[in-house]
Amino acid sequence: MTNPLRERLIARIRETGPITVAAYMAECLADPADGYYMGGDPFGAAGDFVTAPEVSQMFGELIGAWTLALWYRIGAPDPIRLVELGPGRGTLMADFLRVASLDAAFLKAASLHLVEISPALKARQAETLNGAPLMPEWHDRFEDIPDGPVLVVANEFFDALPVHQFVRTETGWQERLVGLDGDGALAFVTGPTRLPDAAVPPSCRSAGVGAILETSPASTAVMTAIADRIVKDGGGALAIDYGHFRAAPGDTFQAIRGHAYADPLAEPGRADLTAHVDFEALAAAAEAAGAVAHSGLTQTDFLLKLGLIERAGRLGNGQEERVQNDIRDAVERLAGPDAMGHLFKVLAVTGPGILPEPFDSRPAAPHDPQE
Incomplete structure (x- = not known):
């Protein structure tokens, strides 16, 4: 072919x-013509990979609850720009907004901004978020977000930067x-x-x-822009991705096609290309811009501290056995040490003087669990 x-x-x-x-x-x-993200939907069982929001609604709900708590911790600014980088199908944001809909003050203050370059994915996001309590505006770059305080969510975004x-x-x-x-x-x-x-x-x-x-100059440039904005206008950011807390040698450049690893040079534009994220470099970029980087938590730590088990129990209460088993499987995929839990790391970025939960109880010295 x-x-x-x-x-x-x-x-x-x-x-x-x-x-x-x-x-x-x-x-x-x-x-523009043949890029992997430009023409189709790579997510889910029928695509090439599954992200955490597609595993369970619990992921987006907990991210939403965390972000709302951070908004109050920074003084509940109005207006606030809610930003997602690389929103995929819009699944995370749909689940996020279901939680946000319980807080009328946040909905009144917030405007929704999605940073996405793919026309096909923009259409899918519009479909997913049709009827949501906040309607999105799309941007090609973070720098195009209107002025004002920002709350930024970036789930599996930095791994796709060159x-x-x-x-x-x-x-x-x-x-x-x-x-x-x-x-x-x-x-x-x-x-x-x-x-x-x-x-x-x-x-x-x-x-x-x-x-x-x-090295990823593109990643540190995006983080610098986010941190500059937070220092200037206020706000915070949350990045979740697979990677390592500290820089380490290793070839992590990889291709995924049909839920399996592939040769990254074999079929340009027909496989997802990613690399593990250097969270040490991202944190250093944020702090060089004057922000504060909060690190040291795996996805396991983060989700369990936010109440993943408790949320799963409420979702499964009174449900038939099949549904309860599905929920247990989702918890294991999101937080299990042999699934996403230890491979994925979490970084929060805030202005000086802000210590977001659960980073206020993070380990004294972050370490990389066995990957």
């Missing part, structure tokens, strides 16, 4: 030389590129660009030859 995007990438590399992994990832996900990869050689960290092999197929090659020693995280400096180091 022909792949127009692959052919265009090969032609580009032949003409101008290998491209960065970040450039390749951006083209595969966001090419990463650069560097490989440890005898002479230092050199950038890994996407070029062509002897048969003219896409292949990884090592380029001449070197990562300055000062830019290598201390935890990665003893890595051996052949190790891979990933």
Whole structure:
């Protein structure tokens, strides 16, 4: 089967030389004609992957309850911009707004803003949120959100932002590129660009030859913009994604197609491309902008402290056995250490002087559970 995007990438590399992994990832996900996110719905059993909001309504409800509590903790500003980055099908926000509908003061103060580049997903979000208590406005970039305090939710957003990869050689960290092999197929090659020693995280400096180091300037740029806004206008942000608390060497660039891992170079634009999120880098970007980063919680910690078990018990009360089993399965998928629970980490960003629950009881020294 022909792949127009692959052919265009090969032609580009032949003409101008290998491209960065970040450039390749951006083209595969966001090419206007053939990008993965531009033409269809990749979520759910019929798609390529399932996100936490699709597992259970409990996830979006708990995120909604947390965000409402943060709004009151920062003084219940009116107006408030409620922002979701990469809203998927709109499922999380639909569940969020069901909780928000119980608070008339919040609904009066809030306007809803969705940051989404995919026309197909915008249409799906509009369908999901039809009749919701807040109707969304769509934006291509966070920077386009109207002025004022913001409450930002980013669930599985940062993992889809492009990463650069560097490989440890005898002479230092050199950038890994996407070029062509002897048969003219896409292949990884090592380029001449070197990562300055000062830019290598201390935890990665003893890595051996052949190790891979990933950086994501796109991710830190988005976090810097969010933190700048919070410092200037007030508000807070919540990021949940799979990744690590501290920078570490490792090749996490991966493709998912049909709920299975795939070769990231095999079918450009036809598989989801992601990389694990460096929460240490995100926290550092937020704090460099003058905000406060609250970290150290896995998704397990976060959801259980917010009352996942109690919410599951209320949902299952009086239901038939099949429904109760489904709810138990959802709890295990969301918070089980062998499912999403330990792989996914949580980061909150606020202005100075704000300590949101449950980060006010977070571990003294965050650590990465076994992934």
